[in-house]
Amino acid sequence: MTNITSALLSLQDLRFAGMGPVQLELHAGEVVQIAGASGAGKSLLLRAIADLDRNTGRVALEGRPREDFPPSRWRRQVGYLPAEPAWWADTVGAHLERVDPAWLQALGFPATVTDWGVDRLSSGERQRLALVRLLALGPRVLLLDEPTANLDPENTRRVETLVRDYLASHHAAALWVSHDAAQRQRLGGTPRYMESGRFVPAPADAASPAAQASLNAG
Ligand SMILES: Nc1ncnc2c1ncn2[C@@H]1O[C@H](COP(=O)(O)OP(=O)(O)OP(=O)(O)O)[C@@H](O)[C@H]1O
Numbered sequence: 721m722t723n724i725t726s727a728l729l730s731l732q733d734l735r736f737a738g739m740g741p742v743q744l745e746l747h748a749g750e751v752v753q754i755a756g757a758s759g760a761g762k763s764l765l766l767r768a769i770a771d772l773d774r775n776t777g778r779v780a781l782e783g784r785p786r787e788d789f790p791p792s793r794w795r796r797q798v799g800y801l802p803a804e805p806a807w808w809a810d811t812v813g814a815h816l817e818r819v820d821p822a823w824l825q826a827l828g829f830p831a832t833v834t835d836w837g838v839d840r841l842s843s844g845e846r847q848r849l850a851l852v853r854l855l856a857l858g859p860r861v862l863l864l865d866e867p868t869a870n871l872d873p874e875n876t877r878r879v880e881t882l883v884r885d886y887l888a889s890h891h892a893a894a895l896w897v898s899h900d901a902a903q904r905q906r907l908g909g910t911p912r913y914m915e916s917g918r919f920v921p922a923p924a925d926a927a928s929p930a931a932q933a934s935l936n937a938g
Contacts, residue, residue: 726783728893729769729798729861734777736768737761739917741777746861748891751883753904755897756914762897763803765914766863769895770800781860799859803866805850807838812849819856826882827852828875844870851879855886862887862894868903880906 727745734742739761746752754762768775771786771794779786786794809815813834816824824833827848841849847870854862862883868876880903883894898904904911912919 727780728782728891730778730780730783731769732778734765734768734775734779736773736775737764737917739764742917742919744912744919746893746895748893749887750893751887751896751907751909752894753896753898753907753909753911754914755899755901755904755911760914761917762914763865764917766800766865766895766897769861770795770798770863772800796857797859798861798863799854799857800863801850801854801865801867803869805846805853807841807846807850810837810839812836812838812841815853816849816856819852823852823855823882826885827878842870844872844875847871848875848879851882855882858890860890860892862892862896864894864896866897866899868898868900876903 728748728750729744729746731742731744734740734744742765744752754765756762764773767773769779771779771791781789781794781797789797807815811834815838816834819834821831824831829845829848833849838846847867851864851867864883867883868879871879883896886892887894896907898907911922913922914920
């Protein structure tokens with residue numbers, strides 16, 4: 721699945737909110753995990769890639785510069801899932817017009833979830849349904865900001881499996897912010913560490929309990 725010659729998403733000298741520069745190549749099928757203490761700039765990086773905040777540098781999808789895309793099309797192709805997703809209509813179904821029912825089932829929801837009112841959703845239900853809402857747009861790149869932060873272990877695994885399946889079936893890739901070292905090991909790949917808005921070499925004891933505590937404390 722991974723193509724080492726042409727990147728799906730490439731970032732060159734990306735700068736945002738006084739942070740960066742960030743360089744990155746993300747290939748189809750790949751999950752690049754981003755770790756780092758609170759305030760390191762992880763969310764701002766994802767927002768800059770989605771072009772939601774002011775930023776400079778070169779960002780391209782399959783070699784095509786971001787400037788070539790109308791902003792709305794860019795954000796469908798490079799989909800950002802915030803840590804606290806917003807909802808605008810009354811019912812779940814109003815947000816999920818073209819959703820694959822199998823995705824709802826994969827995340828543990830009954831088919832009737834589309835009739836549920838948004839105001840009854842728990843934070844974990846909101847997080848899972850926002851992921852489904854994002855996938856329904858068919859993005860090539862997923863920018864996932866702690867997508868399992870509010871979830872129990874079973875639902876965390878469900879989200880990990882659904883994202884993995886989506887990446888494989890859609891030749892897509894994900895940038896996944898996670899504070900959880902065990903999750904990073906399950907997802908595989910090489911984690912990238914952020915500090916003061918830049919990628920830095922991984923701490924020598926990155927997977928140790930002490931390093932985990934320090935990441936969580938931040
Ligand atoms: N518009 C902005 N301009 C400048 N600095 C900002 C702006 N928005 C947020 N910040 C600051 O930039 C830093 C990075 O914020 P960011 O939300 O990216 O952190 P994070 O690594 O995602 O942290 P967490 O793990 O707590 O979510 C924080 O210190 C934050 O206060």
